[in-house]
Amino acid sequence: MSAPAPRVVIVDDHGLFRSGVRSELARHVDVVGEAANVEEALACIDDLRPDVVLIDVHMPDGGGLEVIRRAPREQDGVRFLALSVSDAAEDVIAMIRAGARGYVTKTISGSDLAAAVERVRDGDAVFSPRLAGFVLDAFAGEPPPAGTDAELDQLTAREREVLQHIARGYMYKEIAQRLGISAKTVEAHVSAVLRKLQLSSRHELSRWAMERRLIDPE
Amino acid sequence: MIAAMAVPADAAPAEDVRRVRRDPDAGMIAGVCAGIAGRAGIDPIIIRLAFVAAALFSGAGLIAYALAWIFIPARQGGTVAARLRPARGNIEAVIGIGLLVLSAALLLRAVGWWVSDAVVWPAIAAAIGGALIWRQFVGPGGAAPAEATARAVQAEPRVEPLPGARRLSVAGVGVTLVLGAALVFLWANGALDAAGDAVLATVVVVVALGLILAPVWWRLGRNLAAERAERIRSQERAELGAHLHDSVLQTLALMQRRADDPREVAALARRQERELRAWLLDRPAARADKSLAGALEAAAAKVEESHGGGIEVVTVGDCALDDRAEAVLAAAREAILNAAKFAGDAGPIDVFAEVTPRRIEVFVRDRGPGFDPSSLPHDRHGVRESIVGRMERHGGRTEIRTGADGGTEVELSLERGAS
Numbered sequence: 001m002s003a004p005a006p007r008v009v010i011v012d013d014h015g016l017f018r019s020g021v022r023s024e025l026a027r028h029v030d031v032v033g034e035a036a037n038v039e040e041a042l043a044c045i046d047d048l049r050p051d052v053v054l055i056d057v058h059m060p061d062g063g064g065l066e067v068i069r070r071a072p073r074e075q076d077g078v079r080f081l082a083l084s085v086s087d088a089a090e091d092v093i094a095m096i097r098a099g100a101r102g103y104v105t106k107t108i109s110g111s112d113l114a115a116a117v118e119r120v121r122d123g124d125a126v127f128s129p130r131l132a133g134f135v136l137d138a139f140a141g142e143p144p145p146a147g148t149d150a151e152l153d154q155l156t157a158r159e160r161e162v163l164q165h166i167a168r169g170y171m172y173k174e175i176a177q178r179l180g181i182s183a184k185t186v187e188a189h190v191s192a193v194l195r196k197l198q199l200s201s202r203h204e205l206s207r208w209a210m211e212r213r214l215i216d217p218e
Numbered sequence: 219m220i221a222a223m224a225v226p227a228d229a230a231p232a233e234d235v236r237r238v239r240r241d242p243d244a245g246m247i248a249g250v251c252a253g254i255a256g257r258a259g260i261d262p263i264i265i266r267l268a269f270v271a272a273a274l275f276s277g278a279g280l281i282a283y284a285l286a287w288i289f290i291p292a293r294q295g296g297t298v299a300a301r302l303r304p305a306r307g308n309i310e311a312v313i314g315i316g317l318l319v320l321s322a323a324l325l326l327r328a329v330g331w332w333v334s335d336a337v338v339w340p341a342i343a344a345a346i347g348g349a350l351i352w353r354q355f356v357g358p359g360g361a362a363p364a365e366a367t368a369r370a371v372q373a374e375p376r377v378e379p380l381p382g383a384r385r386l387s388v389a390g391v392g393v394t395l396v397l398g399a400a401l402v403f404l405w406a407n408g409a410l411d412a413a414g415d416a417v418l419a420t421v422v423v424v425v426a427l428g429l430i431l432a433p434v435w436w437r438l439g440r441n442l443a444a445e446r447a448e449r450i451r452s453q454e455r456a457e458l459g460a461h462l463h464d465s466v467l468q469t470l471a472l473m474q475r476r477a478d479d480p481r482e483v484a485a486l487a488r489r490q491e492r493e494l495r496a497w498l499l500d501r502p503a504a505r506a507d508k509s510l511a512g513a514l515e516a517a518a519a520k521v522e523e524s525h526g527g528g529i530e531v532v533t534v535g536d537c538a539l540d541d542r543a544e545a546v547l548a549a550a551r552e553a554i555l556n557a558a559k560f561a562g563d564a565g566p567i568d569v570f571a572e573v574t575p576r577r578i579e580v581f582v583r584d585r586g587p588g589f590d591p592s593s594l595p596h597d598r599h600g601v602r603e604s605i606v607g608r609m610e611r612h613g614g615r616t617e618i619r620t621g622a623d624g625g626t627e628v629e630l631s632l633e634r635g636a637s
Contacts, residue, residue: 088499107528129568133532136572140535167532168581169568174621 561586
């Protein structure tokens with residue numbers, strides 16, 4: 001690859017897990033820092049300005065949501081990839097709506113994680129099969145009544161197709177091949193879906209995000 | 219801002235045609251008759267005549283209309299009662315309505331449309347008392363659950379719920395009004411004369427006992443509630459402990475003993491993970507025989523247990539396990555089993571099911587070397603009969619394809635339209 005290795009900060013309250021991820025990623029990316037709680041994470045991000053922050057959803061003092069909300073915005077070049085053992089819809093959707101550019105579960109393999117980090121660094125979105133399933137579920141059925149932004153509240157046929165392939169376990173490259181489009185186009189579709197996921201006012205999405213916010217100690 | 223998001227989203231679906239709603243646009247006064255007629259599917263004039271007739275008979279119609287106005291929500295927006303809730307400082311409005319009812323009653327009395335003082339006054343007192351009790355115990359306007367949750371979520375609640383003590387005392391006033399009205403009614407109609415002394419004695423004793431015991435009951439109730447909460451908590455702790463001991467610790471011990479077999483360890487870890495997740499999410503296994511998604515997950519878990527390897531199931535939508543769903547499920551189970559048997563070592567297996575009102579689609583994808591379906595040996599009944607044959611018998615379709623760089627995907631699809 002031509003670009004330099006992404007600079008990564010790992011935020012997780014389990015030391016064992018941090019060192020595991022660190023050793024798995026060491027060959028592919030440049031792990032510049034680790035943090036075990038929200039305050040440490042914010043200081044670390046402010047200090048090191050990493051390309052990608054791998055962030056745990058559940059932490060004792062407010063969790064990943066808190067970090068994403070308080071960290072410098074994306075125009076400063078810091079992007080978030082959520083990494084969690086949880087695969088509950090409200091966790092996933094809340095992280096994405098707070099600004100994470102992707103969500104993977106902790107059982108992901110080292111090389112897949114490295115690829116995901118690179119994709120997030122490049123500004124693309126990372127959808128696991130499960131996240132794709134959630135999105136298809138959330139955007140199923142009729143869009144909400146008029147007055148809302150119709151464009152944001154439903155998926156195009158192509159976006160739906162791409163998500164279905166992700167849910168079926170295809171990689172972007174394979175999807176591009178199957179649909180007869182370029183890998184860049186697949187990435188553009190996924191990024192568009194991410195944007196809709198973050199901005200849509202669809203009832204299901206608000207509900208999921210809200211459920212999470214209620215549990216979240218603030 | 220949250221409220222603004224939640225309320226309109228919830229209010230619209232809560233509009234339920236089966237409920238009676240006032241229709242102020244179509245009504246003469248407040249739309250009560252129009253609303254009832256609309257629900258019953260008859261001409262409003264019939265309901266209106268009925269109310270007028272009831273009004274002529276001792277004014278009952280007027281009172282009924284006023285109550286309906288207050289308690290039946292309008293088609294858009296809530297009940298008048300909800301808008302008049304005292305927390306918003308509308309005591310004046312409540313008093314105003316009371317005075318209106320009173321003046322209407324007095325007017326009727328003066329005109330001569332009147333049964334007798336002995337009936338109407340107790341009835342009015344009982345109605346007010348009843349309304350107070352109902353408001354305390356039925357909850358704000360009988361809000362639909364969705365609306366209630368939305369309210370709970372709002373940053374600034376529109377309606378401050380009355381604190382427990384005030385609730386009880388308001389309800390107490392209501393009880394007193396209703397009981398008093400009943401007694402006055404009996405007394406005024408001479409029913410108490412015969413047993414007068416005995417009743418009086420009973421009432422005095424009951425009231426005295428009530429005064430004495432009320433604080434004790436009050437305290438007792440609170441202690442019981444606290445005790446119950448504590449008991450539930452310790453039960454939960456015990457249950458959690460037992461669960462961790464029975465499953466998680468056992469699995470960890472097993473994993474230490476099998477540490478030299480990574481495949482086995484991974485399988486054990488996955489199984490434990492699945493169990494713990496199901497337990498944490500409180501997903502009873504019973505769901506597995508009710509819905510397609512649940513059954514598919516259960517089937518995948520079973521294959522994973524017997525053949526190892528990781529099987530990821532993603533489902534979108536769901537449906538009941540009818541004949542067609544059963545057929546798809548059976549075919550999918552066979553496909554998953556095949557994938558695990560012949561390609562389980564090559565990498566994870568992805569199962570994706572999408573249920574729409576029109577069709578059921580299931581995709582089972584493995585990372586194995588792949589095979590050519592046309593060159594299947596004849597003894598491979600699995601694919602021929604259990605998958606392709608079964609889908610065809612139910613009017614469905616099977617497609618098996620192998621990617622350029624390996625990996626086989628079995629696609630099952632079945633229209634649901636005919637059912």
